[in-house]
Amino acid sequence: MFVKEWRCEYRTRYALNTLALFAFTTLVVVSFSLGPLGVDRSHGTAVLPVLLWIILLFSVAAGLPRTFVQEEETQTAMALRLSATPSALFCGKLLYNLTLVFALEVLVTPFYLMMTSLEVASPWLFAAVLAAGGYGLAAGSTLVAAIIAQARSKGTLFSVLSFPILLPLLVLAVELTRGATAGDPGGVSLPVLLLYDATITVAGLMLFPAVWNP
Amino acid sequence: MNSPRLQFDQIRRRFGRLSVLQGVSGTVGPGEMMLVTGPNGSGKSTLLRCLAGLLAADGGTIAYQENGTPLDAAERRRRVGVVAPDLAFYAELTVEENLAFFAKLRRVSPARGLDVLGRLALPLDRLAGNLSSGMRQRLRWGFALLHSARLLLLDEPFQNFDAAGERIARELLDEHLAAGGLAVVANPSSLDFLHVATHLDLGR
């Protein structure tokens, strides 16, 4: 399943392009408003982690729903429904989205750090938060994408539906990122983020069959 | 050798205010074919989709069993072979890749499907997006027969076929029935078939 996704993708390169383009545009806008206009250090550490996650979140919202929406639009969904078990399908899509998100993070973060001159005190924690947070983004988005693929007004609806679900993840990720840049975790623990990831994965696996099949 | 049996009772389905199926029933036994006819919009495709488990009926029951064990909707969905006008494949992959992919999902070898496509003379290395409508229909047959399904649900099975394609497809269908399989065929007009056990006419 996963292999198939990548093969299709490689031939058209649509999702990667959209995602990367969106991410970089947002990145430039953010950096421009912060950089030349100047943000002093104390404000910087508070605000910059948030903006990084906002860039990631919006890029995901722009690029990820395609995985399911496209199946419905090209009508390949019927063949999938007849052939694949829901769990295989979900896992395949999730893996694909995960790689997209991780690729996005790897692409965006270094540029972000450079352009905003943000210094990271605990790089390991920073990387861990990006990994765990990115996973949560992907997992939550995959399930919501499956839901909206069968509804109308898919683009806006995806944002509307996914943000409340991803809100706890974002809050956790931002706080932890803040901690990582400042070198002080500040009372919010990584295990909770991992617990969120686990919960959302289990929920996704259990609820997906109801979404996918009548 | 499993002996499949399909039975459906009082299937109802509406779309908004339009009541498309209003209590349709039927039985199909091993080696039998049910022909469903009716004008456009009479619910043929809807009925087939319900039987395939792709659409939930508003009312009524569908019972399908193989070898005496009844299968629920999820299992039935994966066991049936479907040909339908809106069945589509991945345009960016070749015919062979498409088949291999679906075979892998179903955990079967693609051999049977490739065999069928060979008989239908479909070039395997063509991108699915570049197929003509007739060739797409051949691919659908390959997909339907890939996993040696015991129940075939065929919605306009000879659509877009030239004479040769139709002949081979009829052969495949006859072989399937001769081997004890079931088939439900939906078509706007009543085609000539040899083994029609039941004729369900949804015309008003």
Add this chain to the structure above:
Amino acid sequence: MKTFFAWLLWLWLALVIVGAFFYAPVAEHFRVPGSSRIVFFHVPMAWTSFLAFIAAAVWSVMYLVRRNPRHDRSAGVAIQIGLLFGVLATVTGAVWAKIEWGAWWNWDPRQTSILASLLFYAAYLALRQSVEEPEKRARLAAVYALLGLVVTPFLFWIVPRITFSLHPDPVVNSSGKVEMDPRIQHVLYASGLGFAALFFWIHNLQCRLEALAERRAALKE
């Protein structure tokens, strides 16, 4: 029988209102002591809003198991009412906040949590609006409700640890030790019960209304 309960409910709520203003004393440690009376309405509204969410989640599970359209309707209506009560709770809370702390909005954890849940209710209703086919709508909405249920505990866990709480602890204290004047407690819990009953009453009415509307639409063809 139904009218008996309706009358009982209205009587109960009337008593609560009277009690809120005359029976219960004023909480002294507030800056504007008289404003503390709002607690008898603001808090039960918030409770009811969450009750609505739980009820909707239960009905969603029941729908997914039984596929009975009535459960889906119940869940949808519950979220509607939950949104209503949530908005009321937020508004009354903001009013109280303005009086007591000087600002309408303070990012206090409870304010934040209820805002997040309002977002969720609205999203759920937006989803219902976007799917026409009843069976699909019911399925997708039920899944989304359950997804929200699964995610909400995290929010409740996180928010207090991040924001500084302006919510007076003695008034709504989750550890159980309530330092409230017993008369305040009486009215508060009575009000809570009353609002919960009100929820179910409105829910029942609205469900019946929607069922009738559906039948009328079906007969129209």
